[in-house]
Structures are given as C-alpha cells and as structure tokens.
Amino acid sequence: QQPVQSPQAVILREGEDAVINCSSSKALYSVHWYRQKHGEAPVFLMILLKGGEQKGHEKISASFNEKKQQSSLYLTASQLSYSGTYFCGSRGDDYKLSFGAGTTVTVRA
Amino acid sequence: EPEVTQTPSHQVTQMGQEVILRCVPISNHLYFYWYRQILGQKVEFLVSFYNNEISEKSEIFDDQFSVERPDGSNFTLKIRSTKLEDSAMYFCASSEEGGRDYEQYFGPGTRLTVT
Numbered sequence: 001q002q003p004v005q006s007p008q009a010v011i012l013r014e015g016e017d018a019v020i021n022c023s024s025s026k027a028l029y030s031v032h033w034y035r036q037k038h039g040e041a042p043v044f045l046m047i048l049l050k051g052g053e054q055k056g057h058e059k060i061s062a063s064f065n066e067k068k069q070q071s072s073l074y075l076t077a078s079q080l081s082y083s084g085t086y087f088c089g090s091r092g093d094d095y096k097l098s099f100g101a102g103t104t105v106t107v108r109a
Numbered sequence: 110e111p112e113v114t115q116t117p118s119h120q121v122t123q124m125g126q127e128v129i130l131r132c133v134p135i136s137n138h139l140y141f142y143w144y145r146q147i148l149g150q151k152v153e154f155l156v157s158f159y160n161n162e163i164s165e166k167s168e169i170f171d172d173q174f175s176v177e178r179p180d181g182s183n184f185t186l187k188i189r190s191t192k193l194e195d196s197a198m199y200f201c202a203s204s205e206e207g208g209r210d211y212e213q214y215f216g217p218g219t220r221l222t223v224t
Contacts, residue, residue: 002151030210034152041200041215042152049210087152096165097142097213099152 001026003090005100012078012107020073020103022088031064031071032089032097035082042087046073075105083107111135113216115201121222122191130186130219132201138214140207141184143176144200145169146218152200158184159207191223 003024010018022031030049034042048064048071060082062073075082085104089097114133122128134141143155156166158176173189184203188195198220202213 032212034215036152041217044212044214047210047212094165096154096157096167098154101151 002098003031003088003100005086005088005103007103008101009104010106012075012082012105014080014107014109015077018075018078018105020075020086020088020105021070022072022090022100023068023070024090025069026090026092028064028066028069028090028092030091031062032091033060033062033071033073034087034089034099035084036087036102037084045086078105078107080107080109113201113203113214115199115216115219117219118217119220119222121224124193124223125190128188128191128221130188130199130201130221132184132186132216133182134184134201134203135205135214136182138203138205140164140204140211141176141178142202142204142213143186144202144215145197146200147197155186157207164207188221191221193223196221196223 003022006021032047033045036042046062064071085102087099087102089099116131141158144152146152154167156170157164175187177185198218200218201216204211204213
C-alpha cells in the first residue's frame with residue numbers, strides 16, 4: 001500500500017524552510033526519499049531505517065517516527081536547486097519500494 | 110561515477126506490437142528493478158529481479174510483461190502486446206544489495222509511446 005504525502009505542492013523563496021510529510025498505514029522497515037526534476041530520473045536523497053540510522057548524501061535532513069509510521073523531510077534554507085518533486089518510498093517486509101504521489105517543491109529567487 | 114543506462118531513450122510503437130526496453134545496471138549491483146511513471150503521476154513499482162529470478166512483482170506486472178537478464182550486463186523488460194495505457198516513462202534501477210536499507214539508483218528512463 002502506497003504511503004501518503006503532504007502537502008501536494010509548496011512554493012518557497014530562497015532561504016525559506018519547508019517540511020514534507022510521509023505516512024503509511026503499514027509497518028515500515030525503512031523510508032526512502034528521492035527527488036525528481038522535470039524530465040529526469042528520481043535521484044536518491046536519503047534512507048531512514050527503523051532504529052534511527054540514516055543514510056544520505058545531501059544536506060537535507062529527515063526524521064522517522066516508527067511508532068506513528070511517519071517520516072518528515074526538512075528543507076532548510078532552501079536553494080534554487082531544491083526545486084523538484086520529492087517522493088517518499090516505503091519498504092515493509094519485502095523488496096517492493098512503494099512511492100507516494102509526490103510533493104512538488106518550487107523555490108523562487 | 111557508475112550509473113545505470115537505458116536504451117532507447119524514446120520508443121514509439123503501435124498498439125499490439127512487442128517492445129523490449131534495455132537497461133545496463135551498475136556493474137557490481139545484484140538487484141534490479143523496473144518502475145513505470147505515467148506522465149504527471151507517481152513512480153510505480155513493476156518488478157524486482159535477483160539471481161535470474163523475479164523476487165517481487167506488482168499487480169501491474171501481468172502476463173504481458175516479462176524480464177530477462179540475457180547476459181552478464183543487460184537487463185530487459187519486454188511488453189508482448191502493447192496497449193495505449195502502457196504509454197509511460199519506464200525506469201530501470203539497481204541496488205548493491207536487496208535489503209531494505211540499500212538505495213536504488215535509477216537510470217534516465219525510456220519514454221514509451223503507444224499509438
């Protein structure tokens with residue numbers, strides 16, 4: 001079952017902050033965050049694991065509340081390059097990565 | 110930096126025709142995936158593949174779809190008899206391991222247009 005993301009879209013000015021939420025109705029082992037720019041492939045941002053471990057490559061932070069089966073992605077001091085559609089992917093006890101509908105982030109100068 | 114490659118970048122086909130989409134995963138990766146994204150919608154999982162077998166598939170991946178690793182480098186998705194609703198961007202992805210804490214690296218996609 002796919003996770004639910006909110007909000008659907010957010011518009012920011014450079015330097016502003018935003019939070020994107022992802023929740024699931026099923027027990028999660030890990031939450032994966034990807035960013036997709038228009039016409040391009042999704043790019044891996046971060047994995048959050050049960051137990052608190054995080055694996056990521058960029059200066060974007062996230063949290064994972066296992067009990068609530070929720071994850072939040074924090075865009076802090078946003079830059080123009082942060083624009084894109086952010087997808088959360090949830091993995092339970094299988095190989096399948098189920099993506100949410102996405103949150104479109106537009107950062108304006 | 111190693112990357113997943115896909116060919117062709119765009120494929121146009123007529124309804125009822127067979128298409129084969131090709132992918133070359135990252136060389137030391139063991140797990141391979143196909144995803145589909147209909148224009149403007151979310152990315153949808155189709156199938157995962159490991160050790161020459163399908164390990165998981167979604168309800169979208171019905172009998173008209175098949176996957177194969179014909180040699181040591183290519184990973185293919187075949188659609189036997191294409192329908193209009195198969196028009197989408199198809200992404201191949203690979204991961205080093207299949208565990209739930211391994212990131213998947215996506216290729217640039219093949220845009221399939223069925224007319």
